[in-house]
Amino acid sequence: xxxxxxxxxxxxxxxxxxxxxxxxxxxxxxxxxxxxxxxxxxxxxxxxxxxxxxxxxxxxxxxxxxxxxxxxxxxxxxxxxxxxxxxxxxxxxxxxxxxxxxxxxxxxxxxxxxxxxxxxxxxxxxxxxxxxxxxxxxxxxxxxxxxxxxxxxxxxxxxxxxxxxxxxxxxxxxxxxxxxxxxxxxxxxxxxxxxxxxxxxxxxxxxxxxxxxxxxxxxxxxxxxxxxxxxxxxxxxxxxxxxxxxxxxxxxxxxxxxxxxxxxxxxxxxxx
Amino acid sequence: xxxxxxxxxxxxxxxxxxxxxxxxxxxxxxxxxxxxxxxxxxxxxxxxxxxxxxxxxxxxxxxxxxxxxxxxxxxxxxxxxxxxxxxxxxxxxxxxxxxxxxxxxxxxxxxxxxxxxxxxxxxxxxxxxxxxxxxxxxxxxxxxxxxxxxxxxxxxxxxxxxxxxxxxxxxxxxxxxxxxxxxxxxxxxxxxxxxxxxxxxxxxxxxxxxxxxxxxxxxxxxxxxxxxxxxxxxxxxxxxxxxxxxxxxxxxxxxxxxxxxxxxxxxxxxxxxxxxxxxxxxxxxxxxxxxxxxxxxxx
Numbered sequence: 258x259x260x261x262x263x264x265x266x267x268x269x270x271x272x273x274x275x276x277x278x279x280x281x282x283x284x285x286x287x288x289x290x291x292x293x294x295x296x297x298x299x300x301x302x303x304x305x306x307x308x309x310x311x312x313x314x315x316x317x318x319x320x321x322x323x324x325x326x327x328x329x330x331x332x333x334x335x336x337x338x339x340x341x342x343x344x345x346x347x348x349x350x351x352x353x354x355x356x357x358x359x360x361x362x363x364x365x366x367x368x369x370x371x372x373x374x375x376x377x378x379x380x381x382x383x384x385x386x387x388x389x390x391x392x393x394x395x396x397x398x399x400x401x402x403x404x405x406x407x408x409x410x411x412x413x414x415x416x417x418x419x420x421x422x423x424x425x426x427x428x429x430x431x432x433x434x435x436x437x438x439x440x441x442x443x444x445x446x447x448x449x450x451x452x453x454x455x456x457x458x459x460x461x462x463x464x465x466x467x468x469x470x471x472x473x474x475x476x477x478x479x480x481x482x483x484x485x486x487x488x489x490x491x492x493x494x495x496x497x498x499x500x501x502x503x504x505x506x507x508x509x510x511x512x513x514x515x516x517x518x519x520x521x522x523x524x525x526x527x528x529x
Numbered sequence: 530x531x532x533x534x535x536x537x538x539x540x541x542x543x544x545x546x547x548x549x550x551x552x553x554x555x556x557x558x559x560x561x562x563x564x565x566x567x568x569x570x571x572x573x574x575x576x577x578x579x580x581x582x583x584x585x586x587x588x589x590x591x592x593x594x595x596x597x598x599x600x601x602x603x604x605x606x607x608x609x610x611x612x613x614x615x616x617x618x619x620x621x622x623x624x625x626x627x628x629x630x631x632x633x634x635x636x637x638x639x640x641x642x643x644x645x646x647x648x649x650x651x652x653x654x655x656x657x658x659x660x661x662x663x664x665x666x667x668x669x670x671x672x673x674x675x676x677x678x679x680x681x682x683x684x685x686x687x688x689x690x691x692x693x694x695x696x697x698x699x700x701x702x703x704x705x706x707x708x709x710x711x712x713x714x715x716x717x718x719x720x721x722x723x724x725x726x727x728x729x730x731x732x733x734x735x736x737x738x739x740x741x742x743x744x745x746x747x748x749x750x751x752x753x754x755x756x757x758x759x760x761x762x763x764x765x766x767x768x769x770x771x772x773x774x775x776x777x778x779x780x781x782x783x784x785x786x787x788x789x790x791x792x793x794x795x796x797x798x799x800x801x802x803x804x805x806x807x808x809x810x811x812x813x814x815x816x817x818x819x820x821x822x823x824x825x826x827x828x
């Protein structure tokens with residue numbers, strides 16, 4: 258399409274404006290994180306205060322919170338992705354009684370907000386002694402990710418080539434061997450996207466760890482940050498450093514694999 | 530769902546024995562059933578009881594639901610959620626459509642880089658976003674500092690402590706988070722429109738505005754549906770943003786349903802009522818998304 262040079266220039270002005278709007282608040286928190294902790298520290302000089310991160314790590318107990326987050330994230334990703342691949346395989350390539358209703362049941366889980374089931378979940382988990390444990394925090398998140406993951410993997414298995422499956426079938430491969438040796442290796446991009454989204458949602462989740470571990474025994478990084486903000490009111494440098502620490506793992510992965518995040522969120526949202 | 534024909538074509542014999550598919554489903558169904566489906570059923574049950582979380586519970590029928598529609602503070606919270614829909618959803622959609630339409634008129638170099646940046650707020654934990662905006666809105670924060678620097682000192686205020694301005698201030702954080710997502714979605718949709726349609730519209734003498742309403746807007750109906758669904762759900766279940774920035778205050782000026790559920794169940798000890806609010810919130814979410822998708826499908 259032919260457009261004037263003025264219009265082309267407008268495009269860049271618009272894009273740069275919105276990029277700055279997005280990056281501005283992020284820049285504010287990053288610059289605070291590298292700034293002096295107090296007026297006396299400022300007087301000592303030094304432009305970039307790396308020590309804020311070490312101090313936040315210790316004072317804000319982020320080593321503890323990040324460890325909890327890593328453990329919870331690993332459990333959720335392993336359980337959710339494994340279950341989703343298996344269930345998506347059944348829905349994607351097999352015919353069986355009740356598949357329509359069962360799949361609709363999984364779709365429901367994508368729509369239902371956490372707030373709908375968190376209240377009874379807490380009291381039932383408390384009565385079986387699962388609150389304030391890693392499993393109490395991880396398993397509900399795994400269940401939520403399975404709802405999306407099953408939907409996501411089903412779409413992949415439906416698009417996978419029937420001819421290849423039939424050929425393997427004729428060679429005498431069982432359904433589990435076909436899954437492990439053909440479909441999973443071929444589906445690496447789809448599975449990687451699911452792993453990334455599950456990791457991101459789990460790492461960023463707030464309500465479930467807040468409710469399921471009221472004693473703070475399993476406090477994940479976002480909660481640690483929220484409580485750090487409540488307790489540590491003097492000076493914003495350490496708080497900002499903590500915020501950067503909490504955001505960093507996902508942002509670093511995102512910068513390298515942004516295609517998977519963007520396509521996952523957008524395609525995943527386009528339900529049938 | 531077009532599963533009928535598709536699955537007929539896919540009648541593979543992979544499921545040699547009848548139980549095989551169910552064996553593959555079992556692990557997912559177990560985790561999903563125990564930790565999500567069953568609690569939803571329990572929520573419906575809880576909502577019929579009056580319980581403080583510790584002592585005996587008493588059956589009260591639909592009383593909790595009557596309370597949801599009579600309790601001024603709960604109604605106010607739902608009202609706030611609808612205000613947030615404007616900031617999280619309507620405003621980003623309007624901006625997203627406009628910006629994407631402008632950008633779509635010619636090829637832009639480096640669009641991939643900008644897309645990565647615009648999408649960035651989606652991957653940052655909401656708690657981090659909330660902490661960042663608290664600093665910006667602080668009485669001596671960046672926003673007031675900037676206003677003073679431009680000689681607009683009389684506009685400065687404690688943004689998160691003002692009865693009139695706190696809800697819009699919290700809402701604007703949602704605008705900040707959602708707008709990039711909507712722009713990226715709209716660009717993807719508009720990128721799929723065949724160029725010939727624009728050429729034809731031009732030959733008919735359409736200007737940029739006519740082009741937008743005649744060609745672009747009808748073509749991205751599906752993407753608009755997706756954008757509205759995603760952002761409205763995000764608006765209705767905002768919890769962490771409110772918890773970290775205002776805790777519903779000042780007064781009750783920024784409470785939202787999800788925050789009320791948390792507060793009633795775990796701070797006040799009105800568990801049955803909290804469960805009822807959760808069920809009502811779910812019905813609102815399902816209703817709104819169904820209506821949006823019905824309208825969007827009519828294309």
